[in-house]
Amino acid sequence: MTRLSSSRVVFLSMCIILVLLKQETICNIVFQPAFILASGPRISAFLVGNVSGISLNISVVAPIYATGSLPAPTCNAVSQTWWNLSYELIGKNIILVRLSLNRSLELCGNETVASDCCPEPLCLQEILLVSACADEMPKASLIIQTKVYAQIVPSKPPSENKTVIPNQVFQPLGDCPCDISPVECDILCCCDQDCTQELLGLFETQCLPGPFGGSFNLVPDYQCLAQSSENNPDWFPFLCVTSPSDNNPFLGLFYNGGTVTPKPSPSFKAQQVTDAVPPINYRQGDPIFTIADQYFTIPQKSGLGQCVENAPVAFLVNFESQCMRKLQSCPSPSDNLRVNVKDGRGGVVTVNVVDEVARDLRVFLSNVSELTSVPQQCDDVVLALRYTLYWRENGLTEITVTRTTASITLPVFLTSRYSALFVNGNEISRSFSGNPGYQVKKPVLGGILDSDTAVIQRAQINLWQPGGEGICSTADLRPVLYGINSTSGCLIPVSLLNLTQCSQLSKTVRAVLAGLVTATLVSRTGKPDFYNLADWVNISTSVMNSSQPAEGSSGECSAVPTHLHIHVRSVIMGRVQGVPQKVIQSVEISFRETAWRIECDMGMSNPCVDPEIMQTFPVTSSVTFTENPLNAQPPRSRFSINFTEFDCDRNDVCWPELAFPLTRYYTGEPYSQALAKGLILVFFFIAASVLGTPWRQIRQAWNNASL
Numbered sequence: 001m002t003r004l005s006s007s008r009v010v011f012l013s014m015c016i017i018l019v020l021l022k023q024e025t026i027c028n029i030v031f032q033p034a035f036i037l038a039s040g041p042r043i044s045a046f047l048v049g050n051v052s053g054i055s056l057n058i059s060v061v062a063p064i065y066a067t068g069s070l071p072a073p074t075c076n077a078v079s080q081t082w083w084n085l086s087y088e089l090i091g092k093n094i095i096l097v098r099l100s101l102n103r104s105l106e107l108c109g110n111e112t113v114a115s116d117c118c119p120e121p122l123c124l125q126e127i128l129l130v131s132a133c134a135d136e137m138p139k140a141s142l143i144i145q146t147k148v149y150a151q152i153v154p155s156k157p158p159s160e161n162k163t164v165i166p167n168q169v170f171q172p173l174g175d176c177p178c179d180i181s182p183v184e185c186d187i188l189c190c191c192d193q194d195c196t197q198e199l200l201g202l203f204e205t206q207c208l209p210g211p212f213g214g215s216f217n218l219v220p221d222y223q224c225l226a227q228s229s230e231n232n233p234d235w236f237p238f239l240c241v242t243s244p245s246d247n248n249p250f251l252g253l254f255y256n257g258g259t260v261t262p263k264p265s266p267s268f269k270a271q272q273v274t275d276a277v278p279p280i281n282y283r284q285g286d287p288i289f290t291i292a293d294q295y296f297t298i299p300q301k302s303g304l305g306q307c308v309e310n311a312p313v314a315f316l317v318n319f320e321s322q323c324m325r326k327l328q329s330c331p332s333p334s335d336n337l338r339v340n341v342k343d344g345r346g347g348v349v350t351v352n353v354v355d356e357v358a359r360d361l362r363v364f365l366s367n368v369s370e371l372t373s374v375p376q377q378c379d380d381v382v383l384a385l386r387y388t389l390y391w392r393e394n395g396l397t398e399i400t401v402t403r404t405t406a407s408i409t410l411p412v413f414l415t416s417r418y419s420a421l422f423v424n425g426n427e428i429s430r431s432f433s434g435n436p437g438y439q440v441k442k443p444v445l446g447g448i449l450d451s452d453t454a455v456i457q458r459a460q461i462n463l464w465q466p467g468g469e470g471i472c473s474t475a476d477l478r479p480v481l482y483g484i485n486s487t488s489g490c491l492i493p494v495s496l497l498n499l500t501q502c503s504q505l506s507k508t509v510r511a512v513l514a515g516l517v518t519a520t521l522v523s524r525t526g527k528p529d530f531y532n533l534a535d536w537v538n539i540s541t542s543v544m545n546s547s548q549p550a551e552g553s554s555g556e557c558s559a560v561p562t563h564l565h566i567h568v569r570s571v572i573m574g575r576v577q578g579v580p581q582k583v584i585q586s587v588e589i590s591f592r593e594t595a596w597r598i599e600c601d602m603g604m605s606n607p608c609v610d611p612e613i614m615q616t617f618p619v620t621s622s623v624t625f626t627e628n629p630l631n632a633q634p635p636r637s638r639f640s641i642n643f644t645e646f647d648c649d650r651n652d653v654c655w656p657e658l659a660f661p662l663t664r665y666y667t668g669e670p671y672s673q674a675l676a677k678g679l680i681l682v683f684f685f686i687a688a689s690v691l692g693t694p695w696r697q698i699r700q701a702w703n704n705a706s707l
Contacts, residue, residue, distance in 0.1 A: 029054065029132055031097075031142040038146045041101035045142055047087070047132055051095050054132050054139070058085045058099070061129045073141040075133035083128060091326075092366065092413060097130065099144070107150040118150035121202055149202065176214045189213065281394035282315040282344035288396070291340045291348055298387060299323055299418050313420055315344075316391065318431055320419040322476075328411045330378035337385075337401055344395035351387075351399045358383050358406040362474045366413040376410040384417040391422055433482060434526020437573070437581030440483035444568065444584070445528060446519025447536060456530045459519035461566070463621045464488040472512060472619065480566065480623050482526075482582075489620035495612055496598050502557035505596075509619060513564040513591065516621055522568075522587045542590040555598035563592035566623040585628065 029049030036043060047054070059079045061070055082103045088096045101124070108117040118124075130142040178189035185195035190207035191214030207213055224240040278289040288296040300311035300321045307323035343349045358364065364383045384404040390397045408414070433442030447456040462477040465488060472490040492512065498505050521536040528535040567588045572580045596617050660666055661674050668674075689695055 029140045031130070031132070031140050034140075034142060036142070036144045038144055039148060041105065041148065043083075043099040043144060043146075045097045045130075047095040047097055047140065049093055049140075051089070051093055053134050054095070055134070056085060056087055056097065057131045057133055058083060059129050059131075061127050063127075070127070070129065070143065073129060073131040073138035075131055075136050075138055081126075081128070082124065085130070097142070099128070099130075101148065105148065105151045121150050121198075122147070123150040124148040177212045178208050178214065278342060279344070282391075282396070283394065284314075284316040286315045287312040288315055288344075289342050291342060296339065296341050298385065298420055299416070313387075313389075316422050318419075318421050320417070322415055322417050324413060324415045326411065327378075327381075327408075327414050330376065330410065331381060333380070334382045334403070337403065341396065341399060343397070345393075347395075349396050349399050351401055354400060354402045356402060356404050358404050360474075361406055361408070362469070362471075363476075364406070364415050364417070365408060366415075366469070377407065378410060379407045380405045381408050381414070382416070383414070385419075386417075387420045389420060389422050391424055432527040433523075434582075436525045436527055436576075437579075437583055438482040438526040438570070441481050442526060443479040444482050445523035445526070446517070446539075447521045447523065447528075447530070448519060449521060449533070454531075456521060456528075456533070456536060458530075459521075460517070461519050461522065462516045463623060464490050464516070471616075477516070480568075482568075483625050485622075485624050487620060487622040489618050491616035492619055493614035493616050494596065494598075495614050496555050497612065499555050499557050499596065499598060502560075505557055506560050510561045510591065513561060513619065513621065516564060517566065517589060522584060524583050524585075525581075537584065537586060539587045539589060542588060555600075556595060557597075558595040559593045560596050561591040562594045562596075562617070562619045564619075564621040565590045565592065566621075568623065568625045569628055570625065571628045582627070 029047060029051060032046045032048055036045060047056075055075075057075055058081060059074075060081050063070055082101055083099045084102050086098045086100075088098070090096050103116045103124075104118070105123055106117045107121065107123075108119050125147050128144040128146060130144065131138045132140040132142075176189065176191035176193075179186055179192045179194070181194075183194060185199050186192050188203050188206055188208050189195070190200060190204060209215065224242050278293055279286050282288065290296050295310070295312040297310040298313050299307060299309050300319060301323065302308050302311075307321075307325070337351055337353045339351050341349045341351065361383075382403060382405055384402075386402040386404075388400045388402075390399070433439060433445055438444075444461050446459045446461040448459045449455075450457050460477070461480045463480060463486060464472070465476040465478040470491050472492050475490040478488075492509065494505070517539065520539055522539055524535055524537055567590070569585045569587075570582050571585050573583045574581055598615055657663065659678070661678055666674055
């Protein structure tokens with residue numbers, strides 16, 4: 001049975017690929033996967049695309065004898081099949097298709113009751129063709145090759161006899177350790193004496209390997225009895241092992257214990273979660289509590305991509321999240337947002353609510369095409385909650401939430417937006433990306449120099465995060481994360497009239513791309529000084545070497561900048577407690593140009609006939625991180641450069657390493673310890689020389705000469 005990843009990821013990936021290949025902006029329907037090898041009674045697949053008005057048809061097909069190919073999909077074929085077809089709409093453009101086998105998989109025998117039993121072990125083998133039809137025309141097809149075997153059901157009820165396990169200290173776990181069921185055949189256990197030849201034929205090519213499957217090599221290669229006189233190596237009589245035959249290398253391989261009667265209840269217990277204790281004073285990262293000693297919560301997205309409705313808010317931790325859900329009925333009114341929150345200094349802060357009505361709903365809503373749904377009007381639906389939390393020292397001084405509402409028509413896909421921003425007076429709490437070096441998956445910090453105050457203000461370095469219809473004007477932005485290479489894009493609608501003004505079109509598209517990077521500086525480290533320009537590096541832009549786009553009326557413009565690439569070069573500058581500190585060396589922005597051309601269509605809406613009809617073109621942005629190696633070796637002296645006989649890499653004799661433990665090249669231990677140990681050795685050498693026989697003889701000769 002084929003299993004797929006998230007259907008939404010599959011659909012978005014297909015649409016992006018087709019857009020980049022300049023196909024139609026609305027994806028055609030297609031089965032995912034388009035071909036399935038099935039060996040079980042249940043099969044599932046996804047039908048992705050414009051599924052409005054689609055019907056499904058299933059038939060049993062066979063290859064054409066003359067050509068060997070399968071017949072073409074049809075919407076009128078009716079054939080008898082053992083499979084039941086059902087489907088379910090699980091998304092805006094996704095249908096989950098299910099097939100279930102409507103027959104017994106029991107092997108026919110003398111005691112078989114079912115009339116549709118399997119006469120042979122290979123119960124069912126056929127080719128199924130599932131066709132997706134619209135207006136009696138096939139739009140997509142799914143080919144399923146089924147090969148289902150009969151299920152082996154024991155003729156006798158399961159035995160409750162316990163298998164006696166011998167003591168493995170003195171002997172292995174029998175000759176067939178995988179034989180764990182008495183008087184029954186164990187699947188994939190080819191050494192089980194209870195298995196008949198008919199049952200062994202089902203799995204004889206997939207037997208359990210190794211000692212557990214009964215493959216014991218009682219005479220290892222290193223024993224003296226393992227080698228014959230013909231193939232004995234020269235060293236064998238001296239290095240072989242002589243041991244008795246009952247000394248088996250597999251002794252103790254399995255658990256040495258007695259039989260255990262299983263308990264009906266599970267052996268594990270649920271983890272006891274203790275209630276959180278509200279802190280006296282808030283610190284960064286601590287959860288915020290209400291006066292009822294409950295978490296102050298805001299809906300957030302978890303690390304697994306799921307939306308958590310009651311996620312605690314952490315002190316001085318800003319966040320933005322989106323939660324997408326399908327609304328088929330009017331949601332209940334929002335809970336009372338005027339919550340009393342502990343300020344962390346012994347007082348209470350009440351949340352102030354400010355209401356506003358959304359004007360542009362395109363960033364929140366996407367329509368659902370369902371023929372069976374009845375439109376329904378819902379008023380005052382909450383679209384976004386933006387919290388602003390004012391703080392001072394270790395407490396909160398004020399909390400304000402802006403609630404965005406609107407009246408919408410159901411059914412619809414709603415993308416709710418939630419955010420929390422901590423503000424200290426007029427200064428927004430700044431979150432850094434490391435200390436001092438950058439941390440992976442932290443935002444790259446950008447800035448702009450204020451010429452009046454000489455203070456660097458934060459600016460954005462973003463990529464697109466398209467959603468909804470994928471149009472650039474409504475697409476969200478996400479920051480560039482350090483160490484994460486990524487690519488994203490969106491669509492720009494262009495008409496034939498725009499393509500007659502290529503220069504203006506090129507400038508407009510370039511301005512849209514340049515709007516992703518508003519910063520002119522980037523921080524070298526993850527925690528920069530906003531008053532020191534030395535902690536920042538300029539962002540360079542490579543000049544495009546291309547000709548000026550020519551004006552014309554042919555519906556084509558060349559040299560249109562459609563791709564923005566951000567190249568970040570970094571280097572490891574030392575370590576702090578063993579953790580490498582990564583510093584950005586340079587950031588370069590480059591543009592890539594392509595040609596845009598209107599594709600004429602013979603349908604009702606032809607952009608070549610009506611110059612006001614829009615056709616979308618893709619633009620993309622990407623970021624790449626590279627680390628340059630840092631040469632940590634000390635610079636070579638002029639002496640070692642001129643006199644190559646002292647070069648240790650070119651000569652067998654290395655004089656500079658004569659006292660290697662005392663040099664900087666020795667890194668086995670700290671230099672201070674190596675120097676201390678070296679001086680101790682020198683002291684003992686001098687003491688041994690003074691107190692030894694040669695020095696005593698020299699002293700006696702000196703005394704005799706003086707007399």
